[in-house]
Amino acid sequence: MSTKDYQDLNNVVLLNTFQIDKKRYRVFYNNETLIWEKEKSNKNKISIPIHDVISVSYPNRKNSSTTSTPQHTQQAFPVLNTTTSYNSVEIQNNSINNVDDFRCFTINYAKRCIDPKVQDVGSASSKKSCHNINNWRIHSITLHNNDKYIIKEWHDTLSKILNSLKRPRKLLLFINPYGGKKNALQLYEKYAKPIFQMANVDVSVIISQRPNQIFDLVMQQHLDQFDGIACSGGDGTFSELFNGLIYRKMMNEHSSSLENNEQLNIDFDNIQTPDIPCGIIPAGSTDTIAYCMHGTTDVKTCIIHIVLGQTTGLDISSISTDRGLIKFYASVVAYGYLGDIAFENDQYRFLGPKRYEYVGFKKILMNRGYDAELMLLQEPESNSSQVNENSNVCDNEQELKCYENCNVCSKPRTYNNNNNNNTDVIKPDNEGDEKYKRITGKFFMVNSANISCACERSPSGFSPYCHLGDGYMHLVLVRHGGFFQNIKLLLKLASKKGQIAEYPFVELYRTKKFYFKALNSNSEGSLTDSTLPISVGPNRYSSVWNCDGEVVQDTDVVVRSHRQLLTVYRRGAISEDAVESSNGCCCCC
Numbered sequence: 001m002s003t004k005d006y007q008d009l010n011n012v013v014l015l016n017t018f019q020i021d022k023k024r025y026r027v028f029y030n031n032e033t034l035i036w037e038k039e040k041s042n043k044n045k046i047s048i049p050i051h052d053v054i055s056v057s058y059p060n061r062k063n064s065s066t067t068s069t070p071q072h073t074q075q076a077f078p079v080l081n082t083t084t085s086y087n088s089v090e091i092q093n094n095s096i097n098n099v100d101d102f103r104c105f106t107i108n109y110a111k112r113c114i115d116p117k118v119q120d121v122g123s124a125s126s127k128k129s130c131h132n133i134n135n136w137r138i139h140s141i142t143l144h145n146n147d148k149y150i151i152k153e154w155h156d157t158l159s160k161i162l163n164s165l166k167r168p169r170k171l172l173l174f175i176n177p178y179g180g181k182k183n184a185l186q187l188y189e190k191y192a193k194p195i196f197q198m199a200n201v202d203v204s205v206i207i208s209q210r211p212n213q214i215f216d217l218v219m220q221q222h223l224d225q226f227d228g229i230a231c232s233g234g235d236g237t238f239s240e241l242f243n244g245l246i247y248r249k250m251m252n253e254h255s256s257s258l259e260n261n262e263q264l265n266i267d268f269d270n271i272q273t274p275d276i277p278c279g280i281i282p283a284g285s286t287d288t289i290a291y292c293m294h295g296t297t298d299v300k301t302c303i304i305h306i307v308l309g310q311t312t313g314l315d316i317s318s319i320s321t322d323r324g325l326i327k328f329y330a331s332v333v334a335y336g337y338l339g340d341i342a343f344e345n346d347q348y349r350f351l352g353p354k355r356y357e358y359v360g361f362k363k364i365l366m367n368r369g370y371d372a373e374l375m376l377l378q379e380p381e382s383n384s385s386q387v388n389e390n391s392n393v394c395d396n397e398q399e400l401k402c403y404e405n406c407n408v409c410s411k412p413r414t415y416n417n418n419n420n421n422n423t424d425v426i427k428p429d430n431e432g433d434e435k436y437k438r439i440t441g442k443f444f445m446v447n448s449a450n451i452s453c454a455c456e457r458s459p460s461g462f463s464p465y466c467h468l469g470d471g472y473m474h475l476v477l478v479r480h481g482g483f484f485q486n487i488k489l490l491l492k493l494a495s496k497k498g499q500i501a502e503y504p505f506v507e508l509y510r511t512k513k514f515y516f517k518a519l520n521s522n523s524e525g526s527l528t529d530s531t532l533p534i535s536v537g538p539n540r541y542s543s544v545w546n547c548d549g550e551v552v553q554d555t556d557v558v559v560r561s562h563r564q565l566l567t568v569y570r571r572g573a574i575s576e577d578a579v580e581s582s583n584g585c586c587c588c589c
């Protein structure tokens, strides 16, 4: 679309009177906003940004030519022989030859479910499901007018404007039928398919049939025909998806080094953002990433954000050894307690999401501590990057949680990845290196959070003030102590208020990079030595890493944050306080 066309669409003004639910309304469109209000009073004025309108449609006529046409066939995206199932969303065909008969059209829009009393149109269960202010719901209004030209004008103009928005038109969706409660397929049929149909998104669905298949497919197949990619599953499924996208991008940029597995050549400070935005439909056990992105794991909400197409940058961190990159993660890498849980978790998958509680409790009773040494990169401008030193938070920025339109994340980079090049890539070669803070001790767990790691079970997460797009990780170190210390920690994690960093046995650091070395019987040296022992699972001396829920066996690693490396479909959460202070007008305007 040309710039002039865009300008023309931006300047569109529509104003007419319609009947909605047998009452007369003035309906107005201008400046990217749709407004309708009762003709005789301006009470109940409803205002919807065009960005929240999902689609406009004519009513389905009986015996009309409306058809459902499968948009994709196997040829559209060839996959490995018969190992992958295919399905396609059928798109309702609204391009009816003769629209003269229509005296009405429908606007489908999405709205944040701020008011628990707001009814989800067409759903009796909406009251029950709208308990979270970050849940979104779809509403529809049908506008009637006897003048068919007015109807056509509105329908066509709004359709044109919606088509000019950057939204996924062709989406590739992976479904993991194995994660969480094993209900991803049912969730797709029940929630995703109708919303994709309503939004006229042409979806190709692939059901994964083995671990790592999503990663392999994303790496191998041509994705050019898609303008969005999503997965339905838990954090592990999303991890496969974005790892595939980032590796693929790296492969395109530095094909020789990756193909030959010469990973040492990876320029960690210059990893490029994949071109395609991605989304997640939660169907896992914890769904931490979806929760942190949207403030909810509500399935409809996450689908709505995909179809509305608004995107933001999400920090991604990498974990590597001297031998090369291991993988990228979006939520947390954790050593010790959570590493041990991840290692044992899969044996208890038959318990479903409850396995976390069972294995977690076992590990709390065992109360293992692991000796380790860390070197973390300090901020050039400050001597210490500890956030909770003297139980205080360093500066205002660190007191802000990451919400919609976050100022911290939208700040221009004060550094670019290249700036780190001269100093950052140098491994700390002596303990006195000013840029690195050395920390040693026996730890119950060491967590590097890329996001707050909040989830339904832990509404604040390990690090409530960790931002999604500021380029920093929060390194949360929990010193080894007694059994009751661990219980205190878990209770705090499960509560809505406060953060674990308030405890004296917890240290919180903000950093872009750190080195970790397990100090066990096999490797008594310090980080400056180059031996990299590999353990085969948690033992008396060393644990393993839990990387977005998957086990990484290497103990001695380098962890780096890559600012906004991934583009995700997301609007962001809002805080409950913001709603309370908005004097209740949110449900009517």
Ligand SMILES: Nc1ncnc2c1ncn2[C@@H]1O[C@H](COP(=O)(O)OP(=O)(O)OP(=O)(O)O)[C@@H](O)[C@H]1O
Binding pocket: 176, 177, 178, 179, 180, 181, 208, 209, 210, 211, 212, 213, 233, 234, 235, 236, 237, 238, 240, 283, 284, 285, 286, 287, 288, 548, 549, 550
């Ligand atoms: N068809 C399949 N059969 C077996 N495993 C699969 C299949 N498809 C994907 N997987 C694997 O299932 C694992 C678990 O998936 P996922 O992490 O999404 O669910 P979860 O562990 O229940 O949720 P969460 O990570 O949110 O706690 C992933 O490691 C993925 O590689």
